[in-house]
Amino acid sequence: xxxxxxxxxxxxxxxxxxxxxxxxxxxxxxxxxxxxxxxxxxxxxxxxxxxxxxxxxxxxxxxxxxxxxxxxxxxxxxxxxxxxxxxxxxxxxxxxxxxxxxxxxxxxxxxxxxxxxxxxxxxxxxxxxxxxxxxxxxxxxxxxxxxxxxxxxxxxxxxxxx
Amino acid sequence: xxxxxxxxxxxxxxxxxxxxxxxxxxxxxxxxxxxxxxxxxxxxxxxxxxxxxxxxxxxxxxxxxxxxxxxxxxxxxxxxxxxxxxxxxxxxxxxxxxxxxxxxxxxxxxxxxxxxxxxxxxxxxxxxxxxxxxxxxxxxxxxxxxxxxxxxxxxxxxxxxx
DNA sequence: TATTGTTATACTCTATAACTATA
DNA sequence: TATAGTTATAGAGTATAACAATA
Numbered sequence: 001x002x003x004x005x006x007x008x009x010x011x012x013x014x015x016x017x018x019x020x021x022x023x024x025x026x027x028x029x030x031x032x033x034x035x036x037x038x039x040x041x042x043x044x045x046x047x048x049x050x051x052x053x054x055x056x057x058x059x060x061x062x063x064x065x066x067x068x069x070x071x072x073x074x075x076x077x078x079x080x081x082x083x084x085x086x087x088x089x090x091x092x093x094x095x096x097x098x099x100x101x102x103x104x105x106x107x108x109x110x111x112x113x114x115x116x117x118x119x120x121x122x123x124x125x126x127x128x129x130x131x132x133x134x135x136x137x138x139x140x141x142x143x144x145x146x147x148x149x150x151x152x153x154x155x156x157x158x159x160x161x162x
Numbered sequence: 163x164x165x166x167x168x169x170x171x172x173x174x175x176x177x178x179x180x181x182x183x184x185x186x187x188x189x190x191x192x193x194x195x196x197x198x199x200x201x202x203x204x205x206x207x208x209x210x211x212x213x214x215x216x217x218x219x220x221x222x223x224x225x226x227x228x229x230x231x232x233x234x235x236x237x238x239x240x241x242x243x244x245x246x247x248x249x250x251x252x253x254x255x256x257x258x259x260x261x262x263x264x265x266x267x268x269x270x271x272x273x274x275x276x277x278x279x280x281x282x283x284x285x286x287x288x289x290x291x292x293x294x295x296x297x298x299x300x301x302x303x304x305x306x307x308x309x310x311x312x313x314x315x316x317x318x319x320x321x322x323x324x
Numbered sequence: 325t326a327t328t329g330t331t332a333t334a335c336t337c338t339a340t341a342a343c344t345a346t347a
Numbered sequence: 348t349a350t351a352g353t354t355a356t357a358g359a360g361t362a363t364a365a366c367a368a369t370a
Contacts (some may be wrong), residue, residue: 002186006205013171015215015217015230016305017301018214019192019285019288019297019300019301020189020192020193020262021177021211021214021231021232022301022304022308023185023189023192024189024232025232025303025304026304026307026308026311027185027186029308029311029312030181030182030311031182032311032314033311033314034182043178044358044359044360046359046360052176052177052180052183053177054179055176056176060329061326061328061329062328062329063328063329068177068183070183070187070190071360072358072360072362073328073329074329074331074332074361074362074363075359075360075362076329077329077331078360079359079360085315089283095370096327096369096370097328097369097370098327098328098329098368099328099369100328100330103237116343117331118269123181125306125314126181126310126311127313127364128311129313130307134303135181136301137303138181138303138304138307139179139181139184141296141299142184142185142300143178143294145288146187146188146191146287148292149188149191149192149288150191150196152194152195152287152288153287153290154213195353206335206336208336223351223352224351224352224353227348233337234338234339235339235356236337236338236352236353237336237337237338237339237350239353239354240336240337258345258346258347258350258351259345260345260346260350260351261346261352262353
């Protein structure tokens with residue numbers, strides 16, 4: 001055990017206090033119920049994120065969708081093709097012809113309307129148990145955390161750091 | 163727009179206030195840096211979660227690992243095989259011969275020791291910017307959220323709910 | 325020449341069902 | 348008969364690099 005890092009906790013408590021695992025598990029359990037509703041509409045969760053990001057009717061380009069929905073460009077290309085083939089989204093023209101810009105078609109809006117009711121139902125249940133004010137606080141913290149983590153230096157330490 | 167759900171927000175603000183998206187984005191950005199370190203050790207993130215869950219030396223069975231690491235059984239089977247082939251974990255015998263129980267091998271402990279230093283470095287950076295007390299609060303909230311979400315009724319509403 | 329997406333490709337994880345072995 | 352994992356299999360996302368089209 002001599003080569004164990006100093007001052008670093010380990011074991012179950014450490015694992016339970018891991019931020020990224022806590023984020024993963026919280027997400028998994030809050031998504032589990034909704035996923036069945038998405039399945040029933042033949043939508044994957046990334047597809048649902050795209051539809052939701054477009055839900056206010058404003059057209060968005062591929063780059064923006066990648067960022068907001070946390071989807072890599074090659075995946076998004078496939079997703080947009082699938083959604084367009086089902087008539088849920090339509091392409092809109094744009095000044096910059098390089099940009100692939102899309103918006104929700106009426107059928108896509110209808111799918112959103114059906115699913116968002118489910119989503120809000122789950123949200124209200126969680127809010128009622130968790131506390132609405134605490135939920136707002138949690139969302140603020142998560143958004144803050146994202147801003148903070150985005151400032152992480154590109155290389156935390158060189159090989160000299162040992 | 164007559165068929166739009168009543169009282170349901172939409173648009174960018176709504177998307178930004180989505181809990182599951184906030185969880186996803188927070189996780190993505192806090193993991194991005196660490197992933198490079200895991201890559202350098204030829205570990206996928208699920209593989210790293212397994213190693214970390216075993217880091218205190220206590221043997222765990224497959225079921226427990228699936229739960230703690232948020233990995234489905236078929237994935238875990240492959241992951242355990244890969245880690246065993248690399249000599250990072252070893253199987254240990256158990257009273258119940260149905261259970262696949264494993265523990266970290268010395269080489270696995272060494273990998274953990276190398277990577278946890280990186281992980282803690284990132285964690286300290288985030289703590290220093292985000293606030294250590296707030297971070298503890300955030301972790302408490304995330305664990306609470308998980309407990310709350312686990313109580314979600316299996317069927318929120320029947321078809322009668324419309 | 326830089327930017328925006330798409331294509332190609334390989335790998336991993338997700339997810340469900342069917343199966344094996346043990347209790 | 349129930350439980351714990353594994354195998355089989357299909358499908359989707361992840362990720363990198365190479366490519367095409369436009370600015």
